[in-house]
Amino acid sequence: MKLNDAASRLEALGNPTRLRIYRTLVRAGGPGLAVGKLQARLSIPASTLSHHLKTLMIVGLVSQEREATTLICRANYPVMQGLLEFLIAECCIDADCTSSGAVGTAA
Amino acid sequence: MKLNDAASRLEALGNPTRLRIYRTLVRAGGPGLAVGKLQARLSIPASTLSHHLKTLMIVGLVSQEREATTLICRANYPVMQGLLEFLIAECCIDADCTSSGAVGTAA
DNA sequence: TCCATCCTTCCGGCTTCATCGAAATTGTGG
DNA sequence: CCACAATTTCGATGAAGCCGGAAGGATGGA
Numbered sequence: 001m002k003l004n005d006a007a008s009r010l011e012a013l014g015n016p017t018r019l020r021i022y023r024t025l026v027r028a029g030g031p032g033l034a035v036g037k038l039q040a041r042l043s044i045p046a047s048t049l050s051h052h053l054k055t056l057m058i059v060g061l062v063s064q065e066r067e068a069t070t071l072i073c074r075a076n077y078p079v080m081q082g083l084l085e086f087l088i089a090e091c092c093i094d095a096d097c098t099s100s101g102a103v104g105t106a107a
Numbered sequence: 108m109k110l111n112d113a114a115s116r117l118e119a120l121g122n123p124t125r126l127r128i129y130r131t132l133v134r135a136g137g138p139g140l141a142v143g144k145l146q147a148r149l150s151i152p153a154s155t156l157s158h159h160l161k162t163l164m165i166v167g168l169v170s171q172e173r174e175a176t177t178l179i180c181r182a183n184y185p186v187m188q189g190l191l192e193f194l195i196a197e198c199c200i201d202a203d204c205t206s207s208g209a210v211g212t213a214a
Numbered sequence: 215t216c217c218a219t220c221c222t223t224c225c226g227g228c229t230t231c232a233t234c235g236a237a238a239t240t241g242t243g244g
Numbered sequence: 245c246c247a248c249a250a251t252t253t254c255g256a257t258g259a260a261g262c263c264g265g266a267a268g269g270a271t272g273g274a
Binding site for chain 4: 141142143146153154156157158161176177178
């Protein structure tokens with residue numbers, strides 16, 4: 001993952017409303033959640049929710065699939081996995097930190 | 108970690124310039140890096156760098172310590188660790204996803 | 215065809231952010 | 245106490261984001 005991709009994804013998650021949306025989808029797991037269900041559960045105006053979902057889709061963190069009249073949203077786990085790996089990659093390669101409780105040692 | 112704290116930290120990392128700064132510090136590890144060294148290494152104007160470092164400090168991702176005439180910056184690993192844990196916490200608790208290659212299963 | 219439902223796009227207003235040069239400040243060593 | 249070097253604050257400007265009501269598709273059933 002390139003730095004700019006990672007930054008875009010982190011920025012997408014940096015908005016409290018979007019982070020709430022995303023975590024709700026993460027909790028929902030494989031079955032996902034319809035847009036309408038999300039709206040009801042989070043009490044967010046439909047247009048606002050749609051904006052945020054679009055943002056999350058563009059950066060690849062969320063995917064959608066139509067099922068009859070409703071749109072099912074799902075968290076894209078591999079992308080999140082890649083993002084986490086990017087954040088801890090190359091930790092301390094410029095210095096010895098094997099005993100300093102650094103991030104990489106706990107993952 | 109509360110949702111708003113996590114969002115603030117993700118937002119801080121969401122700017123490409125700040126992410127570059129942060130990753131440079133992560134790579135530097137325990138010894139850290141002086142502000143001036145960072146500036147030279149990343150070719151960022153001093154005022155811009157200072158602005159971004161302040162942002163990273165406010166959310167707790169970076170800490171500073173004076174050493175003679177220079178200020179040493181370090182990545183705050185425990186905070187990053189908490190952020191990663193927050194992101195994968197409660198994955199799929201609303202559904203069974205033990206075999207779907209979800210994030211939590213790989214960490 | 216017509217309708218009800220679900221969701222998205224358009225639009226407007228407001229707020230916040232990113233950037234960087236110049237000036238001010240702070241701390242060190244002599 | 246002074247001079248120097250490192251870093252921060254100030255100020256301005258342009259760009260981008262957040263939000264939500266109203267209007268506009270799209271989908272499936274009667």
